Every structure is written in structure tokens, then in C-alpha cells.
Amino acid sequence: MDFGLKGLVVMITGGGSGIGAEAAKSFAALGAKVAVVDKNLEGALVVSAAIREAQGIATAYETNVTDEASVNATVEQIQRDLGSVSVLVNNAGFTRDMKITRMSVADWESVIDVVLKGAFLCSRAVLPGMAEADYGRIVNISSRAHLGNPGQANYSSAKAGIIGFTRALSLEWGKHHITVNAVAPGIINTSAVTNLPHYQKIRESAERTTPIPRIGEVDDVANAIVFLGSRLASYITGETLHVTGGRY
Ligand SMILES: NC(=O)c1ccc[n+]([C@@H]2O[C@H](COP(=O)([O-])OP(=O)(O)OC[C@H]3O[C@@H](n4cnc5c(N)ncnc54)[C@H](O)[C@@H]3O)[C@@H](O)[C@H]2O)c1
Helix, strand or coil, X not given: CCCCCCCCEEEEECCCCHHHHHHHHHHHHCCCEEEEEECCHHHHHHHHHHHHHCCCEEEEEECCCCCHHHHHHHXXXXXXXXXXXXXXXXXXXXXXXXXXXXXXXXXXXXXXHHHHHHHHHHHHHHHHHHHHHCCEEEEEECCHHHHCCCCCHHHHHHHHHHHHHHHHHHHHHHHHCXXXXXXXXXXXXXXXXXXXXXXXXXXXXXXXHCCCCCCECHHHHHHHHHHHCCHHHCCCCCCEEEECCCCC
């Protein structure tokens, strides 16, 4: 099957860890040139080195997706290093869970900013190049939490917002053959989850209540990202694909 990714430039935010790192490796294995973008340069360097060791093409970039200048400079540098971005994966994100009455404005803004402002800034920076090429793919990482989780007012709002953002961009850019979709994972086995103090409880509950009785692995999500980021998904846009083992 031809994913049509050979030689295309793929930019993945939060590519230095977890789901983003796995997606970066999967795109590279299909012949894409991968820009591994992360606030944590060390993580991005490890991932890009692993890709190069496997004969793939990848470069690491230290970028804060909430910072306009940092995002614009990175996209310009990627253009010089690898070429114009054809596929953008807005994956950077994190949680800061607590009851809303304990949540500071900084707790609220930090999560909203990485997820929503980050996706806005990165998409805005790459869309003109995609329009010029008359081809593009944007895959935004939402979460099953968009349905609303207690203790996650900030995160649930951001992850619901990213679905609206996805739909708006899909309508705005379809005429340039640019598709914009979201992937909404359930509980996935990354350090963001395994480091939680109540991880064992989360895992047991997921195994009990998920139709496919296990937590998800990073490749479960990366496979969905790669499909939506490929030529195979040319006639799919504005959608949210849930990767939750049926828990949605
Ligand atoms: N793991 C899960 O269960 C799960 C479930 C649903 C959705 N998600 C979403 O998937 C995405 C990846 O999650 P993960 O579990 O792989 O997490 P992770 O913590 O392993 O990776 C997230 C990466 O984002 C980077 N990042 C954070 N803030 C950044 C910023 N301002 N600029 C640039 N990079 C930044 C981090 O350095 C990190 O490398 C996130 O958007 C997360 O919300 C995860």
C-alpha cells in the first residue's frame, strides 16, 4: 500500500516523547523527512538520532509551541533544512489536573495555551506553504477527555476546543486539498500516564471497562495519525477518529 509519504516533510510537535515520538518513527519508516519539534531538545535529539540510525531522515528542533517567534523561526528553519512542511501533527500537550476551585489562572492557561494556541500558531505558520503546494495534512491530537472528565476542566476544554479548531480549518482549507482531522486517544501507555500517582488504578479500571480490555499503546495512536497524515486519507476531513479500544 502506498501511503504517498516518501520525500514529504512531516512536522511533529511534542515529537520528543510518547505518542509523538512513535508517530515520528512511523512516518520516517514510510520515507518521510521528519522534523521532531519539542520544548525538550534532549528528547527530540534522541528520537531524531534513532530515526537516522534506522536509515531514516530526521532533524530535531527546540521549540516552544506557545511562543509565536519560536514557532515561526522553527518553520522557517525546517523549510531551509528539509523543505516545505506537507504534514503537521499538533501533538504537544500535557495535563495539570485539579478541582476547578483549586485551579489558578496559570494552571488554566498553561494547558489551554499548549494545546490550542500551539495548534493555532503551528497551523498558521505552515498553511501558506501547503496552499502553495495545493496539498497538505494537519492532524490534531485531541483526547477522549473532550467529553469532560472531573479534575480536567482545563484539559477537557482544550481537547474539545481542538475539535472545533479542526472542523473550522477543514472548511477553510479544503479547496487547497488540505485535510484537517483530529485523533482522540483513550488511555495510552506513555510516561504522561504511567507517572501519575494513581496509574495502577487507572490501568486496572481501563482493563475492566474497555471493550478491548487493555490500555492503548503508542503505536495504536501513531497508526491512526499516519493514516490521516497520508495520501490514503485524501477524502477525509473535519473528522475526529477515536482510538480508545471502544470506550468512546
Ligand atoms: N497518553 C495518553 O493517555 C493520552 C490520551 C489522550 C491524549 N493524549 C495527548 O497526546 C499527546 C501526546 O501525549 P503523550 O502521552 O505522548 O505525552 P508526553 O508527555 O510523552 O509527550 C508530550 C510532549 O510534548 C512536549 N511539549 C509539552 N509542552 C510543549 C511546548 N510548549 N512546546 C513544545 N513541546 C511541548 C513535551 O516536552 C513532550 O515531549 C498530548 O497532546 C496528550 O494530551 C495522550
